[in-house]
Amino acid sequence: MPEPGAAWPPAPIRTGRLVLRESEPRDRAAFIELFASPDVGTYIGGPKPRDELERTTAELPGRRPGLFVVDLGGALIGMITLDPHDTDAAKTELGYLFLPEAWGHGYASEACTAALGWFAGANPGEKVALCTQTANAPSMRLAAKLGFTEVKRFEAYGAEQWLGVWSQQNARQP
Template sequence: MAELGPVAWPPDPIRTERLLLRGAAARDRPAFVELLTSPEVNTYLGGPRARAEVERDLPAVPEQWPGSFVVERDGAMIGQVLLRRHDRHRPAAVGKIDLGYLFLPRAWGHGYATEACAAVLDWVDHALGEPVVLATQTANVASMRLAGKLGFAEVERFRAWDADQWLGLRPPSGLAGDV
């Protein structure tokens, strides 16, 4: 995994109409445990991890690294949006910023993922001005729909991890340097 880029981290919190996107804090640990151990959340990500393993291995303040945004609603963590730059991936994705997201099942169906990911993509446009890729299983209908809403266009389909995968690309808006 390569560095995200020349940005100060964590950035100022990002506020949307209903959400706050910010760096992780110790109070988020129970929600991270829930995210990582939830069968529903991990259906298309290789399955949930064992709760005892996660409880043992997760640091007091989880996911403190450039590109990890906690998504908060009404003072509580409901999900995470992740930005990573892959140095090993599909050839069309190498070196590009990859968008990922995890939301607790109770937050599904309210448009929070769309709102949070759009805000993070806007931040990328302003801070880095680079294209972003998104990979998901084709069977993950909700994620495929979200990719379309966010402006990702299909680059390729491929087979990996015993499942059909989709890779989309979203070009930059050309706003780098405005943040």
């Protein structure tokens, strides 16, 4: 976020089906699952070994400015990040990771729409960047649904990457 901590943490954000909130100790197993999942890791550098994650994951993982746990019925189904970004496109970058069993229900678009809406309210006029592999079709579809528009494509980590930018004016409903 442009000024980390300035508006953090917000009160939990409720959508039709989800709650965006800070992490809690009860989220630890789901965090490990998220980073150990080969499906989640396909386009983001691969999964991490589960035993390493069990050893190194904090008792309260993910408690930092810009990180929302996405909660469905009291359990973590994914996470959204708003982190500093260093191209001319924007000063903040959106990231999203959801557990495979939560894919295909519109949860990611519902949660990201809420996170972007909160961000725009807390940081009026600020743009948000998004970087994803072009081969990551679900992520490319999500970016388009959220209203991100292409800035450029480039090669990195042995794959074509897509940099997009979002502003409140071109936000779209999922």
